[in-house]
Amino acid sequence: MIDTTQLLILGAVVALGYFMFNGSRHDPREPPFVTSGIPILGHMFGMLWHGVGHWGNQAKKHPEQPIISLDMLFTKFYVITSPDLMQAVQRNSKTLSFEPLLLFSAKNISGISNPKTLDLLKETDAGGQGLGPKIMHAMTPTLVGKPLDLMNIHMIRLIQPFIEKLGDSSTFDLYEWCKDATTAASTEATYGPMNPYKDKAVQDAWWDFETGLGALIANTLPWLTARKPWKGRQKVADAILKYSQEGGQKEGSKLTAVRLQFAMEGGLTLEEYSQLEVGMLIAFVSNTVPAMFWCLFDLYYRPELLDELRKEIEANAISVTVDGMHSIDLTAIREHCPLLLSTFQEILRTRSNSSPTRVVTKDTLLADKYLLKAGNTVSMPSIPMAQRKEVWGDTSKAFDERRFMNSGEKDYSRRAGGFLTFGLSPTICPGRHFASSEILLLVAMVILRYDIVPVGGVWKEPTKDTTSMVSIMGPVKGKFPVNASPRKEYAGVKWGFHVEEGKGQFPLIIG
Numbered sequence: 001m002i003d004t005t006q007l008l009i010l011g012a013v014v015a016l017g018y019f020m021f022n023g024s025r026h027d028p029r030e031p032p033f034v035t036s037g038i039p040i041l042g043h044m045f046g047m048l049w050h051g052v053g054h055w056g057n058q059a060k061k062h063p064e065q066p067i068i069s070l071d072m073l074f075t076k077f078y079v080i081t082s083p084d085l086m087q088a089v090q091r092n093s094k095t096l097s098f099e100p101l102l103l104f105s106a107k108n109i110s111g112i113s114n115p116k117t118l119d120l121l122k123e124t125d126a127g128g129q130g131l132g133p134k135i136m137h138a139m140t141p142t143l144v145g146k147p148l149d150l151m152n153i154h155m156i157r158l159i160q161p162f163i164e165k166l167g168d169s170s171t172f173d174l175y176e177w178c179k180d181a182t183t184a185a186s187t188e189a190t191y192g193p194m195n196p197y198k199d200k201a202v203q204d205a206w207w208d209f210e211t212g213l214g215a216l217i218a219n220t221l222p223w224l225t226a227r228k229p230w231k232g233r234q235k236v237a238d239a240i241l242k243y244s245q246e247g248g249q250k251e252g253s254k255l256t257a258v259r260l261q262f263a264m265e266g267g268l269t270l271e272e273y274s275q276l277e278v279g280m281l282i283a284f285v286s287n288t289v290p291a292m293f294w295c296l297f298d299l300y301y302r303p304e305l306l307d308e309l310r311k312e313i314e315a316n317a318i319s320v321t322v323d324g325m326h327s328i329d330l331t332a333i334r335e336h337c338p339l340l341l342s343t344f345q346e347i348l349r350t351r352s353n354s355s356p357t358r359v360v361t362k363d364t365l366l367a368d369k370y371l372l373k374a375g376n377t378v379s380m381p382s383i384p385m386a387q388r389k390e391v392w393g394d395t396s397k398a399f400d401e402r403r404f405m406n407s408g409e410k411d412y413s414r415r416a417g418g419f420l421t422f423g424l425s426p427t428i429c430p431g432r433h434f435a436s437s438e439i440l441l442l443v444a445m446v447i448l449r450y451d452i453v454p455v456g457g458v459w460k461e462p463t464k465d466t467t468s469m470v471s472i473m474g475p476v477k478g479k480f481p482v483n484a485s486p487r488k489e490y491a492g493v494k495w496g497f498h499v500e501e502g503k504g505q506f507p508l509i510i511g
């Protein structure tokens, strides 16, 4: 499983570690240290093999501990699984911060290396100019309200041809289809008609970059140790640069416009902006694609629930014009399909493997008890949390499609650590409404119009790519071949979507 590239990286990391390792540096007040089977390097191997899942795996091995420390040679990870300590992290958001991860991403994911630029991007608390967090925060208002709905209108116009195509295709790979539909729709909704990802070669280069991130992130002679993702990143950055030079942003979304505006005002070059932009698509598609796939999987896997949802959507979210055109209405999906919305969130709860992360910027005594030392990382894996009875009640391990329906007592929204799929306050995914619109509109239309059956007839879970460094939604490894057939109920019917400008967001639960 481990290839030469990874060994090379490990070699480099170990060498570096030797210089930085300063003997016994554990303070007795730090959370208890656990070792994996292999001394010192064990957790490194764990990361390479299990990606973001490694923290959760470790925490599950020590269920009696609310917090553990993992030694990664020249940095430590504190892994938390107790809702109380998670609240303590929220109370200490000044010194347990998400912001340093933005600089890490600019450096190790986007490959920015100019020290002056890194200083511009660095958060102000760490002595930088704060441009990274500034660009990130500027995005939030462009992902709600009117700009969001404008993006949704574009997105859905682009998704529909993919749904039409299902009717006349023979066997196809459902995962690949989710990937193509999401990438095409998200990128064009963002970048507008001159969308650099329209070129399939650019799209493929981007996926080389994304799936090879594990090696690229080490950022150690990447042209040697991570050649494929490194070349992919360069190709995409060149395409974005060309798009920018030709003024593509003028016809793109508000989201793209503010990112460019803040980058330029903040003193980045167009080349550097383009490099940063490559990483941005991770937020857009790396979680949406698998989330969409698992929604389809989990619904077709449960025929009774599928039937109920079809009826709910038919009764509440479809309008039919005089000429027989059927439209699915986004506002109605948001406001009048409670079972669909609850099922969606239960699928996210049970399928996600999120691990909200914070960097310790100053030594912090957590809950008056555990010393977290500056420079290390705090990780709060959702899987051990999602199985806790005090968070989810006796049915914590079961799939309950009605879990999130309004029912007074069962109000999970106020429980600490209740729902970590979109992160943990105060750092919550600003793209959650866009992702939810995209997934729910697509899923609603697909389930109404088509029956889908896997080759072999059984909905058996495909293998997941557990090494992903960026996706918390269980990306699929390999293919998932299926056949789709139009349902006879709607033979000959024409379909569309209805998205109005200026309506609100989804009433989603967040953690």
Ligand code: HEM
Residues within 6 Å of the ligand: 098, 136, 139, 143, 283, 284, 285, 287, 288, 291, 354, 355, 356, 357, 420, 421, 422, 423, 424, 427, 428, 429, 430, 431, 432, 434, 435, 472, 473
């Ligand atoms: C089902 C799909 C998605 C899931 C599960 C998801 C999940 C997350 C999570 C867990 C975080 C990190 C929070 C933390 O570590 O504390 C995050 C951050 C972020 N997400 Fe998403 N996301 C999704 C889709 C999207 C989309 C479509 C966009 C863009 C429109 C987006 C934009 C972002 C951005 C910009 C951040 C960084 C937030 C910040 O720095 O304040 N996400 N997302």
Ligand SMILES: *[C@@H]1O[C@H](CO)[C@@H](O)[C@H](O)[C@H]1NC(C)=O
Residues within 6 Å of the ligand: 107, 108, 217, 218, 219, 220
């Ligand atoms: C990030 O890149 C630096 C080199 O710029 C490297 O030393 C460090 O190990 C990388 N971080 C990770 C987590 O791979």
